[in-house]
Amino acid sequence: MAWFIDRRLNGKNKSMVNRQRFLRRYKAQIKQSISEAINKRSVTDVDSSESVSIPTEDISEPMFHQGRGGLRHRVHPGNDHFVQNDRIERPQGGGGGSGSGQGQASQDGEGQDEFVFQISKDEYLDLLFEDLALPNLKQNQQRQLTEYKTHRAGYTANGVPANISVVRSLQNSLARRTAMTAGKRRELHALEENLAIISNSEPAQLL
Incomplete structure (x- = not known):
């Protein structure tokens, strides 16, 4: 296929x-x-x-249809209102009348x-x-x-997720995480320096 x-x-x-x-x-x-x-x-x-x-x-456009005459067999749908030889009343209306098509009928x-x-x-x-x-x-x-068309310029760090710059947002997130751990790392460095000083000092003498 x-x-x-x-x-x-x-x-x-x-x-x-x-x-x-x-x-x-x-x-x-x-x-x-x-x-x-x-x-x-x-x-x-x-x-x-x-x-x-x-x-x-x-x-x-021209349309093709069957002409009059000849022997044809057709099946028409029935109804529950009219039977054979019924007479239909003429519709009541003015001179212009209104048909089943679209638009308004003219007077002439x-x-x-x-x-x-x-x-x-x-x-x-x-x-x-x-x-x-x-x-x-x-x-x-x-x-x-x-024709002029407006489009978004630059980047935004907050707002709708579809408008946020993914790279900038990730860089800012890593910077925030690094800044939040600065105090703990500073304290860790101080403890490591104290440990090194104590390790390099002479051991205590027993009396």
């Missing part, structure tokens, strides 16, 4: 490939939506993302659902400057966005 390991850079975001394919497929509709969105926001506002709405009829029956999604700052700038025929150097300069 073969094992395939995905080591691509976008491993954390598995849907990135599908997103790029979607942007390429409906680039014309997205650019039209962006051109309409420019009138609602400042051109210099490139720090925020943009909500793009595409009519559902533009992204609808000309409404259309829209598919709304977010595009990032880089994608917004790419689509915005694509038709301006800018030089590559200028286009790259406008496309680059400087």
Whole structure:
């Protein structure tokens, strides 16, 4: 059995490939939506993302289904409310009505659902400057966005264990242990010196 390991850079975001394919497929509709969105926001506002709405009829895909006619055998689930030849009352409602789909119905029956999604700052700038025929150097300069990220600097000797420097903490621990035993070692050295003096002195003479 073969094992395939995905080591691509976008491993954390598995849907990135599908997103790029979607942007390429409906680039014309997205650019039209962006051109309409420019009138609602400042051109210099490139720090925020943009909500793009595409009519559902533009992204609808063909579906294959069985045609009418022919001899078919089907099994339908039963119910405990209706039987054969029952008549169903017409639903009560106004002119616009409300169906089972999402969104609000229009008064004139000309409404259309829209598919709304977010595009990032880089994608917004790419689509915005694509038709301006800018030089590559200028286009790259406008496309680059400087982002700043804060990170911890230095070290800390106390606090959360995840933030403590292990090497510094071990050095400080050894220094504390050495300092705490300094008095006992000093007393031990003094006793050793007294023992050496007594050992080197002449033995006591018995009378």
